Amino acid sequence: MKDHELRDDENGAQVGRRIDHADGVGAAMDEAGWSGQPWTDEHIAQQAMRSIACDAMIPDGRIQVTVERGWATLTGRVEWHFQRLAAEGAVRQLSGARGVSNLVKVEPLAQVAVRVKIGIDNAMRRASVPDTGPSRSRPVVAG
DSSP: OHHHHHHHHHHHHHHHHHHHHHHHHHHHHHHBOTTSOBOOHHHHHHHHHHHHHHOTTSOTTOEEEEEETTEEEEEEEESSHHHHHHHHHHHHTSTTOOEEEEOOEEOOHHHHHHHHHHHHHHHHHHHHSOOOSTTTTSOOOOO
16 A cells, blocks of 8 residues: 555655656747847737737727836727726737736726817917907908
């Protein structure tokens, strides 16, 4: 019975070593592409933009990506929280990306409409102020 338990322990330890070795190979592949060359920030940014563009849940042109030393930073504005999370998920799964900072702001459509309304109201107020400039504001009387 002890021999059997001992073999289980040895087999478990061997499997554990194999798994650790496989993790090391996977980490090396994340840092270096299949060619053995390390991923460049530019390559990671291009892949991130393609991944975001292919995701139907993320509105086009609303997310910007910058990559520095393998760390991706997402910026921009979206209307819904799920769009923010979808952008992060699209970039997080990329090979070569060490991590993601999601700085995307969620700005509901109602807030955008309020800002537009305020801008229109301000423009209307400016247009309704009488012009006190030269003769344009004074009627010309002939006769």
